[in-house]
Amino acid sequence: MSGQDPRTDRLSILIEQFDQARETAQVRLKGLGDEEYLWEPAPGSWSIRRREEAVTPRAYGPGAWVLDKGAPRIPASEYAEVARQAAGGMSVAKIAEDWSVSVERVEEVLAFTGEPEPDVVPITTIAWRLGHLHSDFAGRWEWTFGEHRQDPHFLVDFTPSASSALDGLWETLDRHRASIATLTDEQLDTVGLSQYPYGSDPDDAYIGTLANANLELIHHMAEIALLRDLWRARLSG
DSSP states (O other): OOOOOOOHHHHHHHHHHHHHHHHHHHTTTOOHHHHHHHSSSSOOOEEEEEEOOOOOOBBBBBSSSEEOOOOSSOGGGGHHHHHHHHTTOHHHHHHHHTSSSSSHHHHHHHOSSOOOOOOOOOOOHHHHHHHHHHHHHHHHHHHTSSSSSSOOSSSSOOOSSSHEEEEHHHHHHHHHHHHHTOOOOOHOOTTTTTTSSSHHHHGHHHHHHHHHHHHHHHHHHHHHHHHHHHHHHHHHH
């Protein structure tokens, strides 16, 4: 603002980054229609699907439409998370249930000491990217500023309507923005301020969790922008 020094504290920098990313995303997503939203750029793309048509083992959601999640095996990038679950006291049987794999597969992962093969990252639809972002921000809000009660997998009612999905996402992002603006320096440095159950949040200072949330928004929106470019190229090719 003219005549005032710019805010350079940690929270202001992260909020400014978030605001710029959200503004860019909203401009970039203007005109998104249902067909483009659900377009699968390659066979086997992850998307949102009717519950009875889900093709991934851990697809989730509270309603008729669910978000694809889960490969037939535990991804190599998640081996450390499996080890963390075991170290935290979760039984092998419970871990197997959580990942929708066999007990034997979990035991193999826990005993593995070599270098795992790189993951094959699934190709996704715009619907999947928006649904993932909405679910992630809704879940982390509930387990930071909310009641710390509801399972994040049941907070977002996924929809085949692009406009409804965007309305819900913007509302959730705005709630997140309003809540983080109230944080104190002490809260930023508090380990476990977020108790989000599907990740390392309970073991991390919230400043790191907040920075990662910005990265999630930025990188998923960048991928959505690329999918929009590919959609236009497909139609004009």
